[in-house]
Every structure is written in structure tokens, then in C-alpha cells.
Amino acid sequence: MNHDEIANVLAESLPYIQKYRGKTIVVKYGGSAMINEDLKKYVINDIILMKCVGINIVVVHGGGPLISSYLKKLNKETRFIDGLRYTDDETMDIVQMVLCGKVNKDLVKLIESFGGKAMGLCGIDGSMIKAKKISTKVDLGHVGEITQINTEIIQNALENNCIPVISSVALGENSEVYNINADTCTFKIASALKAEKLILLTDVPGVMTDINDPSSLISKLNLDETRELFKDGVIKGGMIPKINCCTGAINAGVRRAHIIDGRIPHCLLLELFSKKGIGTMIY
Numbered sequence: 001m002n003h004d005e006i007a008n009v010l011a012e013s014l015p016y017i018q019k020y021r022g023k024t025i026v027v028k029y030g031g032s033a034m035i036n037e038d039l040k041k042y043v044i045n046d047i048i049l050m051k052c053v054g055i056n057i058v059v060v061h062g063g064g065p066l067i068s069s070y071l072k073k074l075n076k077e078t079r080f081i082d083g084l085r086y087t088d089d090e091t092m093d094i095v096q097m098v099l100c101g102k103v104n105k106d107l108v109k110l111i112e113s114f115g116g117k118a119m120g121l122c123g124i125d126g127s128m129i130k131a132k133k134i135s136t137k138v139d140l141g142h143v144g145e146i147t148q149i150n151t152e153i154i155q156n157a158l159e160n161n162c163i164p165v166i167s168s169v170a171l172g173e174n175s176e177v178y179n180i181n182a183d184t185c186t187f188k189i190a191s192a193l194k195a196e197k198l199i200l201l202t203d204v205p206g207v208m209t210d211i212n213d214p215s216s217l218i219s220k221l222n223l224d225e226t227r228e229l230f231k232d233g234v235i236k237g238g239m240i241p242k243i244n245c246c247t248g249a250i251n252a253g254v255r256r257a258h259i260i261d262g263r264i265p266h267c268l269l270l271e272l273f274s275k276k277g278i279g280t281m282i283y
Contacts, residue, residue: 013273020272021054023196024158028186029061029107031203033262040110043201046268047163048116056158059165060189062182063103070094081138083241087179092142095179099167100124107165119162123170124177126153129185131170131178144170144178146185149192187245191252198249199271200242201262206280207243209234221282223247246282257282 027047033039050057064085068078071094079086087095100122111118123129128151131144157164168185170178183200190198207229209216221229226247229235235243239259246257260271260279271277 024056026190060186087142122167129170187249198257
């Protein structure tokens, strides 16, 4: 890249930096970007740059693969029912240790190592995320659905110039602990914060009319168009819960929701600060 190209890229980013300064953006961190060491560095670099230009960045994470690996070490079977992990008492202990301990603190440590200032939180802290047992035909154990988000502790972290890093574990009415789907957790937090944007990092380019053809990516979708794609069967499988999270967030007052490919280096910067962007934006 020559000097002119570098200057053009920087100049193009200016209106976006001005637009998002002081706004809140909630990022769901997961997929390959959470496992691959090189991709981790790109994402953390992007998050810190976003913070440096005045964006209130909130990071929410799960940690399914690591939970499964720890359960395997303990010779404990992992069972999924309709895509949700069956969570008995022992499994919930492991979920809490892995998500609130290992994954959360490793992520905080990584942000700090890049010169950022992060605060690791889980839904239990300050009764941030309240939940009740999820209502399904089959008993899923300690799997919850969110009943309330208390944003006070998140706002306190942001006011102290920290990046809140939140794991998807919640507190029940009688002090029981619940495992929460991380995508759902992200959209509920974004909605409660009335965020400018919700961004889901995934392992696909976005919504495609042909799942095997990346060139069939749909860059922008409004809610009506999204409903049509559901009817036509274009949105299916693992994309369904992600789209439901995005549309739920839009309906709750979040301005834009994005599904982007976390396997692309600097995916967050490309989506936020360039005209072309990547992934699918729902509005």
C-alpha cells in the first residue's frame, strides 16, 4: 500500500470515528476469533482502538468449546438438546468456573497486555443478569432465560474508562446460577444499554442466499426483508438464533445489528470504519 492509499484509508475512517464517538457498541466475542491466537490479537487490537477513539465498547462472551473440553477431562458427557447444553449441578459448576474464571480472566489479561483497561464481570456481579429456568418440553437443568438486565455495574465500568468483559452466567431469584446462551445475553445487554450497535462475531461471512457461495452475501437487510428470508428458508440452522438476536435488538431500540466474519483480520475495524464494510447489517 502506497502513501496515498494509506492516507485515503485514514481519511475515510474520520466520519465514522466522529459518528460513533461517545456511542455504545456491544460485541459478542466467539467462534474462531476466540480460539485462533492470531485472530485473537486482531480482535483485541480492534477493540482497544475503538475504545481509544471514544467508543463505549462492551464485550460479551461464551466459551462452549472450552467448557466441553473441561467436561471431557472430567469424563463427564456433554449433552445438547435443541442446541442448548444440558446443565446439571456438576456441569453448572464447570460452566461457572470456565466462563467466569478461565475465559473471562484470560480475555481481561489479553486486553490489558495490549494496553487496554478491562473489567471482568459475570451476570452474578451486582445482580447484573437475572434469569429464571428456561421453559422447554425437556428439562435442561440450569439453563436460564433472562428476566432482567441491571446496567448499573456496566455503566460504572464505562464511566471509569474500562472495557466491561461479561460472561453469560446469570443469577436466579433464589440465588441459583444459570447458564445463558451468549448470543441471547449479548442482545439483551445491548437492548438494555440502548446501544448504537450490536455486533456478533461468527465463523460465516454473514447471511448468504447460497450457503456455499460467499459471493451471495447479503450486505443489508431490514426487518421486512429478514422475515421474507425466513419464509423462503434462506435463513436456517445456526443462523436462525443469530438473526433472532439481531431483530430482537432492533425491536428493542438498538439502531443497527451486524453479523460479521470473525475469521477476517481486523473485522471490527473494516465493518465500523470503512464504506464497504463486511458481513450483514440488519436495520
